[in-house]
Structure formats: C-alpha cells, structure tokens
Amino acid sequence: MKTKLVLVLLLVFTVLLTACSGGNSGSAKADDVIKMVWYPNESGQDMKSSRDEIGRMVSEATGKEVEHQLTTDYSIAIETLVNNNADLAFTGAQAYVEANKRNDAVRTIAVKTGESGTLDDAMYYSWLAVNKDEQDKFKENGEFSLDKIADTRFSFVSNSSTSGFKVPAASIIDHFSQQDEYADLTEVDLMESGTLFSQVLFGNSHQGSAVNLLSGNADVAAFCDTCVEDYVELADGEENTEGAVYTVKEGAAEPFNTVEGKEFTLMNATPVLNEPFVVNMDVIGQEDFEKVQEVLTSVEFANNEKIFAPEGSDQNALFTKSGDERLLPVEDEWYDPIREMAN
CATH class of the missing domain: 3.40.190.10 (Periplasmic binding protein-like II)
Incomplete structure (x- = not known):
C-alpha cells in the first residue's frame, strides 16, 4: 500500500509540474500543424488571397500543414496565442506587449519595414x-x-x-x-x-x-x-x-x-x-521558428504581389508596396516605446 501511495503521489507531482511549466520557451513539443490566428481586420474575405499565400509559403518552408484561425474579436486572437493554441499571429504592437507580458513564450519574429527597406521608417x-x-x-x-x-x-x-x-x-x-x-x-x-x-x-x-x-x-x-x-x-x-x-x-x-x-x-x-508577426515558442519550437522567419524575411515573400500589392493596384493584399518594403527580423526591445506608454 505504501508503495502504491508513493507512486500515486509521484504521478500527481509530475502532472502538476508539467502543468506549471507553461510559458517557458521550448517546453512544449511542436506538432505537424502550424496554427495561425488572425485579427478581425485580416479575417475578411478580402484578405483571403494574402492569408492563403502566406500559409502556402510557410507550409512549404516547414513541410507542415498551415491552419488559419479567423476571429471576430481582438481578445479571442490574443487569448488563442497566449494560451498555447496558436503558433503564429499577426498582431498590433500593443497586443504583442500584452501577450508577451502574460506569456514570455510569445515573441516577435518579423515586422514590415518602411519604404526604405529598413526599420527606420517602419x-x-x-x-x-x-x-x-x-x-x-x-x-x-x-x-x-x-x-x-x-x-x-x-x-x-x-x-x-x-x-x-x-x-x-x-x-x-x-x-x-x-x-x-x-x-x-x-x-x-x-x-x-x-x-x-x-x-x-x-x-x-x-x-x-x-x-x-x-x-x-x-x-x-x-x-x-x-x-x-x-x-x-x-x-x-x-x-x-x-x-x-x-x-x-x-x-x-x-x-x-x-x-x-x-x-x-x-x-x-x-x-x-509597425505591427509584428509573432510566435509562441512553446508551440512552434526553435526549428520551425527559424524556417518561418527565413521565409517571412525572404525576397520571394517581399516580391509576392498577393502579399505586397503594388501601389495603385486594385488587388487587396495584406501590405502595399510603394518602395522597398519587406519583412525584417525584429527583437522584443524594439517595442519598448509601446511598453513605456503604459507607465
């Protein structure tokens, strides 16, 4: 009886320890699906071609299926990301700061530059x-x-x-x-x-x-x-x-x-x-993070007119390209000015 009791206690302790480990980068295993959650702004039919094209490129880069999660409310998108139910998202700066504060596994991966092709005018x-x-x-x-x-x-x-x-x-x-x-x-x-x-x-x-x-x-x-x-x-x-x-x-x-x-x-x-693309490192894992970042910041991505519509085009797209706009890697600290607004 004592042996069984010890085994039960050990099992309970292990379950509790696992449950409490959420939020530590890399603690969860990546699966075969990249789940991408979208804000209401980008969940409409007019953005479908951009969503599909981003999904295609991410899928080809990772070898995994991309599942799009559309929302009608900002809070739903943020909760989905924070609660480890999404790998990737395109959020506002404030939402990223909030999500990162609640779960430090939520990190930036890329941001759109300005016309200069740099972050100076992003x-x-x-x-x-x-x-x-x-x-x-x-x-x-x-x-x-x-x-x-x-x-x-x-x-x-x-x-x-x-x-x-x-x-x-x-x-x-x-x-x-x-x-x-x-x-x-x-x-x-x-x-x-x-x-x-x-x-x-x-x-x-x-x-x-x-x-x-x-x-x-x-x-x-x-x-x-x-x-x-x-x-x-x-x-x-x-x-x-x-x-x-x-x-x-x-x-x-x-x-x-x-x-x-x-x-x-x-x-x-x-x-x-500018708004960042962000990931949940607990869900996506380091290997897929690197693959996704590479494709998002590629020249091929920047020149894809289904994602970056040329200025003056009648085509709806996530971004408009009037100069050398593209995505570049961005660090968490870049959004400190947004954090400071709350102080």
Whole structure:
C-alpha cells in the first residue's frame, strides 16, 4: 500500500509540474500543424488571397500543414496565442506587449519595414477622424481641437488595439487631464459612456470603427491608415496630415459597401510602430521558428504581389508596396516605446 501511495503521489507531482511549466520557451513539443490566428481586420474575405499565400509559403518552408484561425474579436486572437493554441499571429504592437507580458513564450519574429527597406521608417498612422460635413464642429478658431470631442459619440477599435485605442487614448488623456474636471481621467473612463464621451462604441476592427463613423453611429472614430487603405482614397490634402480628406472608393468591399462615396476628415494622425508577426515558442519550437522567419524575411515573400500589392493596384493584399518594403527580423526591445506608454 505504501508503495502504491508513493507512486500515486509521484504521478500527481509530475502532472502538476508539467502543468506549471507553461510559458517557458521550448517546453512544449511542436506538432505537424502550424496554427495561425488572425485579427478581425485580416479575417475578411478580402484578405483571403494574402492569408492563403502566406500559409502556402510557410507550409512549404516547414513541410507542415498551415491552419488559419479567423476571429471576430481582438481578445479571442490574443487569448488563442497566449494560451498555447496558436503558433503564429499577426498582431498590433500593443497586443504583442500584452501577450508577451502574460506569456514570455510569445515573441516577435518579423515586422514590415518602411519604404526604405529598413526599420527606420517602419511605421503607420493612428487616425482620429470626423465626417467631412461635420468637421467645423470640431474646430476652434479654424483649427481642430480635442476639446470639441467631449460629450460626443466616440468609436474605438478594441481596447487591445495600438492605433485604435492605446495611442489615441494616450493623447486624449494627456490633453484632458490638464483640466480640473478631468484631472483623474483614465483609460477605463474612455471605455465607458458618460465620463468624457456621451457614448463609446467599439468597432472590433479598424474597418468596423471607420464604418461606425461613416454610417452616422459615431461622431469621432479612431482607426489606422493601413487597415482602411484598400477601401478609401485621398480626396484632398496631404496623406496622414491634419485636414486630409478621404473618400470611400466606388465598389468598396464589405463593410464599406454600405458607405460608398462617404467622406471623412482627419483631426490628427500619429505615427505608430509597425505591427509584428509573432510566435509562441512553446508551440512552434526553435526549428520551425527559424524556417518561418527565413521565409517571412525572404525576397520571394517581399516580391509576392498577393502579399505586397503594388501601389495603385486594385488587388487587396495584406501590405502595399510603394518602395522597398519587406519583412525584417525584429527583437522584443524594439517595442519598448509601446511598453513605456503604459507607465
């Protein structure tokens, strides 16, 4: 009996030790499937050709099947990655920082460069936009003023979005906290109706947030340039600058098909570090990490027009290529500026 009891205790101890080892890089064995989870922004039919092509190239590089996991919510994608249910993902900078904090096996693998082909200009823009016909409501002495967004209906993307929440929230809090009424304003306050905004909406994707604005459900919306570039075109002004006017393209795909021809104006545009491809090292393993990184950062990948659509092309793709854009390896520390925003 004593021998059996000892064996049972040893078995229980072994199971508990194994369960507690999650989050240590390399502790899990890689399987024969590469699971890739996608944000809502990239889960639509319009991005299918890019998803399929990335899957094909990763599959050829690893010799494994690639399984795409599409989502309708940011948090689902993040939870899937953090909880060891996905090998690979394309996330925002803020989501990566959150995921890495919760599970240090989540690591960066590659990021898109700027036109220069380097990380020096690897950035996109967080927009605050208003409907063109209502832009004067948000101006003071002829200039856009954040004071005017108080008591409006405001649309964010998701509270896990870098450019659709974290960056605009930081600017808004910095501005309004100078006023006695809002001296203690927090991110939580911005997520709730009735504090600064009369109503707060979440689009659950950048496209959804933009459509909240253009459909009249919101007065102001936060979303990013690269996530809507396939649906809109510059109508007036200079790209990514205050006062620039954009029009929804004729024949735009869902969800913009319901707001075709609508116009919006930028209140401001803030540069943001490009989104990374990330992996869970506990799931993917070092060998496949190296194979996937090699293919993602290859010239073949950068020249694939199903992934990098040429500028001016009518083809929908994950990225647009106007110069020497490609993917390059990136280290965790590159995203420290995003971490510092929370301090």
